[in-house]
Amino acid sequence: MKELSLYIHIPFCISKCYYCDFSSFVNINHKIDDYIDSLIHELSLYKERINQYNIKTIFIGGGTPSCINPKHINRILEFIYKNFRTTGLVEVTIEANPGTLDREKVQIYKKSGINRVSIGVQTLDDNLLESIGRIHKAKDFYRSYEILREENINNINVDLIFGLPNQTIDNVIDSLKKVIELGVEHISYYGLILEEGTRLYKSYIEGKILLPDEDMERLMYHKATEYLIEHGYAHYEISNYALPSYECKHNLVYWDVKPYLGIGLSSHSNMEGKRFSNTSNINIYIENLKKKILPIEGEEIINKNIEIEEFCILGLRKISGIDKVQFKNRFGIEIEELYKDIINKHIKNGLILNEDNCIQLTERGLDLSNLVEVDFLM
Ligand SMILES: C[S@@+](CC[C@H](N)C(=O)[O-])C[C@H]1O[C@@H](n2cnc3c(N)ncnc32)[C@H](O)[C@@H]1O
Ligand code: SF4
Known part of the structure; x- marks a missing residue:
């Protein structure tokens, strides 16, 4: 039977980081219940189509899936296990922000079948974290990491960003050194993208912040790659590094152009010879699904x-x-x-x-x- 990967989007965050233009919102927590109902409705509408496949990986991303009550995460996953074929399920990832994890949440994730946690850390320099609008300090990451390990999560990814305002090469290597020392299985190492419309973009245009120049940005990339390889991480994708056998199976589905279905706001899909994407308007998303209409905004036949x-x-x-x-x-x-x-x-x-x-x-x-x-x- 053919395999399918599922992406589930949770568009809620506690506060908006200055660099981020992901489909994520703050101060709309009153919409969470309706949104989760809509996700379940959307999954139901795909029931027959999904059942042509065996689900191989699930990725719950955002936004910040860890900022909502974990009962919602449990509900979504239980619905999937009950209604779809998941005998070949090998990886279930959730994205988490260090400021939002606690032991009870992790226990519920674990009971819900989550076996991989991807933590947005960005840097372990507290001043830098503050300057990009993160809600946590380095110590919050260490605490979250400790809880995850104590609760037997043995596949952890850490997201780091390089090329941040005033960041130096020593600073970048220092964060890498600290996460490597912990033994994280996977590291996503992203160059900062200055996205139009973000607070960081505005500060840059107004000359209020200084970013590393292109040569320095490239040096940060190559030095880090060298450092990670020296420490046993395979560089397997432009921005991704893993200890042996810990490559992200879900993301490899994207890069190998295999079938995936995105559920939720702004999510993208590629299956049955078509690429399609959902609306990015949360009200339209919820209203359409109340009427049992798929919230698809764009569709393209893949010749x-x-x-x-x-x-x-x-x-x-x-x-x-x-x-x-x-x-x-x-x-x-x-x-x-x-x-x-x-x-x-x-x-x-x-x-x-x-x-x-x-x-x-x-x-x-x-x-x-x-x-x-x-x-x-x-
Ligand atoms: C959905 S977030 C991860 C989970 C959670 N929302 C958090 O931030 O902790 C995905 C990741 O994308 C990366 N990212 C977001 N905006 C970026 C940008 N403008 N440039 C580079 N990386 C970015 C960050 O590393 C972030 O952790
Ligand atoms: S980086 Fe993560 S926490 Fe920050 S606004 Fe974007 S999705 Fe939310």
Whole structure:
């Protein structure tokens, strides 16, 4: 039977971080009950379609799923276990903010089948945390981490951001050193994206903050990669590093362009030969589902060319690159035949390598991945 991954979006946060433009809201806690009912309605509307598959991974992301009452998380997961095929379920992740975890919550998560927790830490420098609007201090992360381990969560990811205002390379390595010392299984290490409309963007435009320049930002990336590899972490995707066998199975589904269904506000899906996404308006989302209407806003049929493009662009994000045999099996043509000129061009300019089994980005290619990716569009 085919496999499917489920993404569930929880769009609530306690306060908005200055850099974040994710689909997440503060001060709308009165909508939580209705929203969770809507998630359950949405899942019900997909019942027949989901049951064509075995669910392989579930990712509860946000927003901050850990800021709502854990009974909601339990309700969603119990609904899934009761109504869908989950015998092949290997990974259930929840995203958490260190300021919002406590022992009781973690116990309920564990009872609900959650086996992976992804913690948004960003940095362990308290001044920096405050300057980007985080609600927690480094000590809150240590406390959350301790509780997770005591409750036998043995697959933990930590999100870190580099390129923050006034951040130095020593500061970045210091945070990495501290999370590595704890033995976290997985690290997502993101370069700051200055998103238009965020508080940080405004401060930058007004000249109130200074960001590391591009050379320094790249140095932070390469030094950290070196440091993580030295400490036993495999660099397996542009922004992701894992101890052996702890790669995120859910995210690999995205990068391998396998089927996934997104439930909840602003979520994206890719299944049954279509890409589609939900409305980002929470009122429309709730109202549609009350009327048993799927809150889909955009839909696109994936023809073969689109699928090839996506397979290449997302494949290049993986450090192992695009698997040539998988490409041939999936599309019935050699990648070197289809993209001969593009591949040669980027081999010449030092951005990609054509190995026996795969086409992958070079170290320089990782810095300029956008330049390579656009060339794979047909
Ligand atoms: C949904 S949040 C994680 C869970 C929780 N909301 C939290 O922040 O603790 C996903 C992650 O995306 C990253 N992120 C969000 N906005 C970003 C930006 N503008 N640039 C780089 N990384 C960003 C952060 O590392 C964040 O932890
Ligand atoms: S980074 Fe996380 S906690 Fe902060 S606003 Fe975004 S989703 Fe919410």
